[in-house]
Amino acid sequence: MNWVDILDTSWLRFEGDFDTQVQEVLRYVRLTPDRVYGLKHLFDDIEEAFQHIAPGCQVMPFGSVVTGLGIKTSDADVFVALPDGHQPSVSHVVHAKNILYRYHRKFTQLFAITKAKVPIVKFFHVPTQFHCDVNFKSPAGVYNSKLLAFLLHMDERVLPLTILIKYWSKIHKFTGTNLLGNYALTMMVVFYLQLMNILPSVYELQRHIPPYYVDGWNTAFDDTMHSTTRNTDSLYQLMGGFFKCYSVFNFKDNIISPFLGRVISKKCMDSCDLPEEFSLYMDHVARDVRKRFKTTSKICIQDPFDHSRNCSVAVSERLADRIFAHIRFATNKFELNHSERFLKAILTQDPNSAHASAAPVPNKHVSNNKIQKQNRKKQKKVLQNGVKNLFNQYQNLAKGKR
Known part of the structure; x- marks a missing residue:
């Protein structure tokens, strides 16, 4: 199945109860086991090629393919750790592009982005059909992914909830490049579940273990902690609660802090x-080691490790308003208390479109014969109504009425 297909919800049946529909959606959108297994070949090919840049370098994948949030539109993200004595620079990105060009049967669509805050080389891996971004500068994504992978598997409801929210955002096109980041959206889910006492704060995960600093921030956490939640809400209740939570959240005055x-x-x-x-953050700011957290954006989401980073700083007011409209719409649908209709409503209707809520979504599982039969019934009903109206008009005229 082509990856674009998952954004076409007309292939989904939305039959059965909410949990049955969830399983259908997850099967439809998640990476297949074969695709996940293929990632090993991708990482092996990258590591082999980059030995020409720095012998002994290590490929460290991160992002959705590592956390369990991988869907069929997901790219692979890789940090390449250089051996001791090698300082990462823009030249590594350029060199990487040139090296990969030699393996033209494996790597295509090569593009080096050298002026970004974190320079990357982008490419398409032919054997696995994955797009991939590689950087040599920042390992932060690796440690963030380890934290997320732990949290997402701490309670059996967390991962499916997060995938559903991610898919909802993809369909309505407000997450991705130059939009709300997938990572930021995931942090919104994590924070909501912290408020629901299902997940611990990152501070709680860090407070009893020795720190491990990366780029000046503590990235250590206790990965042996087990869930002690007494929350028994169903997945349906948690999903509706997510939308209700953020439909009333005071984004104007407050910051989302998973830490x-x-x-x-x-x-x-x-x-x-x-x-x-926040003593570490305040120390960094006081010594001018790090910049202050930017609070000017309409949505503010603090990174759980790098406390000076606003993960949603690039979200424009217009985009934020569009996201809020979707959240309010989903909240309204949830409050109608029709669990079997909820997923279809929020995944197929766009509250920002004047006609979307009234327009039925075509179901490709309905046969042509059934469609024709439905059309004939509609035509017959229109004809019957027309004859009835003509008859009533005739009677009125016969009685001298107009």
């Missing part, structure tokens, strides 16, 4: 009037 597991006011962040849990 703290509770809301931080923008005012407190701007004045550095923060709880002691």
